Amino acid sequence: MLLDEIKEPALRLVSGRKASDFVALISQFHRIQGSPGIDDAIQAVHELASGYPGVKSDIFSYDIEGKGSIETWDELYAWQAKSATLELLEPESRILADYQAEPISLVAHSQKGEYEGEVVYVGKGLTPEDYEGKEVRGKLILTESKAARIHRMAFLEQGAAGVLTYVPPKGNDEIAQLRRYEGFWPEPGTGQQTGFGFALRQADGVKLKKLLESGKEVRVKASVDSALGTGKAKILSALIEGKDPSKEYWIVAHICHPHPGANDNASGAGSILEALRVIARLVGEGTIPQLQHSIRFLWIPEWHGTIRFIDSEKDLVRRCRAVVNADMVGADPCKSGSVTHLFRTPYSVPSTLNNVVKQHLADLAEKERKDSEGGTRCPLAWKYDTYSAGSDHFMFTDSTLRIPAIMLNQHPDRFYHTSEDTMDKIDNRQMGYVSGVVVLTALTLAIPDYVIKEEVLTSCRNEVIDIVQRVGFRGVRELSRCLDSPEKLYPRYMRWLEYAFELGRKTLEKAGEEWPLIAEQKALLQSLKASLEMSYTTEMMVLRKAYEGACAEVGLEAKDEDQLELDPSAFDIEVKRKIRYAMSPSYVIKEKPEKLVDYAPIFEEDPRIMNRIDELLNLSEDWTSLSDIYDRLCFQFGPFDSKTLWMLVKDLEEVGVLETRET
Numbered sequence: 001m002l003l004d005e006i007k008e009p010a011l012r013l014v015s016g017r018k019a020s021d022f023v024a025l026i027s028q029f030h031r032i033q034g035s036p037g038i039d040d041a042i043q044a045v046h047e048l049a050s051g052y053p054g055v056k057s058d059i060f061s062y063d064i065e066g067k068g069s070i071e072t073w074d075e076l077y078a079w080q081a082k083s084a085t086l087e088l089l090e091p092e093s094r095i096l097a098d099y100q101a102e103p104i105s106l107v108a109h110s111q112k113g114e115y116e117g118e119v120v121y122v123g124k125g126l127t128p129e130d131y132e133g134k135e136v137r138g139k140l141i142l143t144e145s146k147a148a149r150i151h152r153m154a155f156l157e158q159g160a161a162g163v164l165t166y167v168p169p170k171g172n173d174e175i176a177q178l179r180r181y182e183g184f185w186p187e188p189g190t191g192q193q194t195g196f197g198f199a200l201r202q203a204d205g206v207k208l209k210k211l212l213e214s215g216k217e218v219r220v221k222a223s224v225d226s227a228l229g230t231g232k233a234k235i236l237s238a239l240i241e242g243k244d245p246s247k248e249y250w251i252v253a254h255i256c257h258p259h260p261g262a263n264d265n266a267s268g269a270g271s272i273l274e275a276l277r278v279i280a281r282l283v284g285e286g287t288i289p290q291l292q293h294s295i296r297f298l299w300i301p302e303w304h305g306t307i308r309f310i311d312s313e314k315d316l317v318r319r320c321r322a323v324v325n326a327d328m329v330g331a332d333p334c335k336s337g338s339v340t341h342l343f344r345t346p347y348s349v350p351s352t353l354n355n356v357v358k359q360h361l362a363d364l365a366e367k368e369r370k371d372s373e374g375g376t377r378c379p380l381a382w383k384y385d386t387y388s389a390g391s392d393h394f395m396f397t398d399s400t401l402r403i404p405a406i407m408l409n410q411h412p413d414r415f416y417h418t419s420e421d422t423m424d425k426i427d428n429r430q431m432g433y434v435s436g437v438v439v440l441t442a443l444t445l446a447i448p449d450y451v452i453k454e455e456v457l458t459s460c461r462n463e464v465i466d467i468v469q470r471v472g473f474r475g476v477r478e479l480s481r482c483l484d485s486p487e488k489l490y491p492r493y494m495r496w497l498e499y500a501f502e503l504g505r506k507t508l509e510k511a512g513e514e515w516p517l518i519a520e521q522k523a524l525l526q527s528l529k530a531s532l533e534m535s536y537t538t539e540m541m542v543l544r545k546a547y548e549g550a551c552a553e554v555g556l557e558a559k560d561e562d563q564l565e566l567d568p569s570a571f572d573i574e575v576k577r578k579i580r581y582a583m584s585p586s587y588v589i590k591e592k593p594e595k596l597v598d599y600a601p602i603f604e605e606d607p608r609i610m611n612r613i614d615e616l617l618n619l620s621e622d623w624t625s626l627s628d629i630y631d632r633l634c635f636q637f638g639p640f641d642s643k644t645l646w647m648l649v650k651d652l653e654e655v656g657v658l659e660t661r662e663t
Contacts, residue, residue, distance in 0.1 A: 001359050001459075002440055003450045009287045010439050011364075013278045016373045016432025022048075022270030023262055023330055023426050030103040030259040032183070033301040034064045034078040034231050037103075038256050042236045045255070045273060045299055049238040052277055053284030060235040062308050066228065067188045071579050072587040072657070073307045077191050078231025079109050083223075086164075086198045089116075090219040091211065097198045099224075104258040104419045106224070107147045107163065107197030108183035115140055115161050115222040121212040125150045126596055128157075136160050140220060142208055144168040147182040147197050148586075149600075152593050155195050162222060163197035166205020167418070176202045181258050181417040187590060191228040198222070201419075235309050236299040238276050240283060242291035242446055248319040249295050249445040251275060251438060253326045254302035254392055260422045263413060265302075267330030271431060272297050275438040291446040293321070306392040307581060310401070321514075322353045323405035324441055325393035329434040331410055332376050332427035338410035339381045340434065346387040346611075347499070347636050348618040349397045350507040351404030352514050353445075355459040358384050360440040361408075364433055375429025386636060389582075389614040398582035399618040408434055453521050457511055461528040464504030465535045471496045471635075472539035479543075479550040486556060490547040491564050496635045497543065501536040505529065570642045571626040573660045575649060577617050583657055585610055591655040602644060608637045613648060620658065 025044055030037035042059065049057040066077035084099035084106040097105035117139060122130045125143040130153075137159040143150050147165050154160040167180045179199040186194045200208070211218050236255075239248075253268035260266075276297045282288045296316075300306050310317055331338050342361055344354040365380040387397075393405035410430075415421045444451050475493030479486060508529050511517075517525065551558040589596050603609055612633050619629045630645050652658040 001356060001452050001455045002444050003452065006288050006443055006447060006450045007440060010278060010282060010443060011436055013281060014274065014432055014436045014439055016375055016428035016430070016435065018277070019270050019274035019431035019435045020330070020426050020428050022273045023266045023431065024423055026255065026269050027260045027262045027266035027423060031256045031261060032079060032108045032258060033256050033304060034076050034233060036080060037259070038301060039232070039234055041255055042234050042299060045269070046236050048273065049236070049276060049297070052280035054240055055276065055280050056239045056241065058237050060237060060309065060313070062233045062312065064231045064233050066191050066230070069188070070307050070311045071581050072584040073304060073581070074188050074584070074590070076233070076304050077109060077186060077228040079226065079228055081106055081110065081226035083225045084110065084196070084198070085223050087221045088218070089221055091216055096200060096204055096220070102179070102419065104179055104181060105199055106226070107165070107199060108258070109186055109194060109228060110184070110196035110224055110226050111191070111194050111228060112226055113162060113196045113222070113224045115220070117219060119164065119208065119212065119218040119220055121209055126153060126600070131158055140164060140222065142205070142212065144205075146180070147199075148185050149596060151184045151186060151194065155193050156190060160195060162195045164200055164205070164208070165197065166200040167202045169202065169206065175206055178202055178415075179419040181261075185586075186228070194228065196222065196224040196226070233301055233305055233308060235301070235305050238297040240276075240279060240291060240295045242293040242295070244292060245294050246319055247293040247321050248316070249293060249442060250298060250320050250323045251295065251326070251442055252298040252300060252306075252323060252392055254305070255299040256301045262421050262423050262426050263331040263336065263410065264328045264416060264421055267328060267426060267431065268326035269299055271326050271329050271435045271438060272299075274431070274435040275442060278435075278439050279442060288443070289447065292448060293446045294319075295442050295446050300392065302392060303395075303584075306395050310395060310581065317401065320396070320403055322351065322445060323393055323396045323403060324357065324438060325391055325405060325407045326434065326438060327391040327407055328410045328413060328416075329408050330426045330431040331413055331415070332425055332430060333381060333410070334376055334378050335425050336410065336413045336415060338413045339383050340430075341383050341385045341407075341409050341411050343385050343388040343407040343409060345404050345406060346397055346615050346618060347503050347632070348399065348615060349402055349404055350503060350510050352456050352460055352507065352511045353404040353406060355456060355463060356444050357406055357408070357437065357441050358463075359455070359459055360437045360444070364436050364440075369429055370432070373428050373432055375427045375432070380430065380433050387611055387615070389610045394614055395582045397618070398614070399577075399621040400580050408437065448515060451515070453515050453517055454524055456515065457508070457521070457525055457528055460507050460511055461504065461532055464500060464507060464532060467503065468497060468500045468535050468539050471500050472543055475543050476546040479546040482550055482553055486547050486550040486554065487559070487564065489550070490543065492631075493543055494540065494561075495631060497536060497539055499632060499635050501532065504532045508532070570630050571646070572663055573626050574623045574663055575620045575626050575629065575658050575660050576623045577620045577657065578659055579617075579657050582614060583617060587657070588651050588655055592651060595651060598647070606640060606644075611637055612640065612645075616645075616648070617657070623661070625663065626660075
């Protein structure tokens, strides 16, 4: 999509080795939000960025006071830890955790405290029943739950002094020495009631649990020197200004997380720093022309920093036209078991951005490995995937902003949020791959005169034809196998074909807004719209014949379309959102903590549940039928139980996020 006179010089400069060096630089810091460690990491990147030609590097700073909120997002506490140790006294003597040696071993946001005494096992520790018959007030408890989930019950309701957490093994997994990244994330006003906590190695957690279950006493000694308080939230911005500064394209990565946090997310932060280095040099040396639009690079504290920036810097947000988010992008795929995913924009935010990034991702995956750079010899696996709300980009795609935003992310990663997310897992070739994708995407957006628009437009059409054909094929398959009543299946897939066609039409219409097109390219755009409609019509005809065949198979008479019920009719209400900005994923549980037990299994069984909730809010900007929303969520993310949606809607209404009315 980008002319070779821009693309080739850019790729010659991209260095996976240099990008990995940046990861090593960033990962040496213990980068908890609102802590000195993240400030030090931001300062280190700032010093580098400031030295690149033509880069305007600034640090935005905001007060952190542990009080107040921005809509559903509570303000954080600043946190500083100096030392912390956990020593096992009985039935044996040894050190279980030492913050100075392994910072991740101390639960983030732990308060200062001293303890010597017994440990009480509470299992999940999420309900009062878990504590029945156990005296935990003023004591240390052992739990398998994450610290953030148990915070309210353990400290505010049961009065525990501290928490020991560990990762429970699954099935026949080998017991590991890893620790899980843990934080309490106390709500405003609860800081003084928060105790302290340690993340145990899995092997130690399993051993302590067995000792306690066998009736043996486990005694420990803990000492923590840390404090919650006030401070600053800092965001680093590095701007390469274009001829038209009113339009900006943002490249973002969260720089927070505990030491080492190499892939999550020193890799994303390092990859966009390499992209900044390369683009600044290309422009500074005159290898490429001055950018037509500005590119802004942002290193942010995840979520809480992003919402603060969006709320505080409204003039800058109005300039933003698209966002690329790099979150976990540098791990050796052979070691981590990861695939590089491009999570596209939600269907409610159609954009050509998806296809631009997808094309660069596909092209660079095929490039030969540079021996001088080193790195994996395995093929670079990648996948184009449906929308995911799992990182900072989801705040931009929210219907209150509607800025196209995508995420580059490796998934799964077997070392995710553990002490094993270390530099030895980072791969030069993988870092060069994603850094190159970021560079080419940024240049494609910022220098539109050097972009082959015909490729962009055709790629958009091809993607939606693929979606239309996949919907049609799935409908034919289910009808031909009589997986449900033909009179249910046929209307459903007719609707889903229409949604796919609607997505394609809106994406091509958006293309006319996102790119300056000459008359011939506008004519091509109209032809692509016509070819999309032809594909849609063809699939409808095929689906109709499959429906007629299914009816004959089960002894029904096929009905004409006007005789079929096309409305899913799952609900008889309409919904409308009431909040500005994307909703904090923890908001419902914060407002209704008793629901944690109900939601925990839902989140474990349906990994797309947050995507569904986020898109539910996007689709309810004005009064909208919940039946229509449910159908569209099933179309985009796959079928799920309508009872789950109904529970979500009722809870969202109770906490003031949605309002409902009967139809």
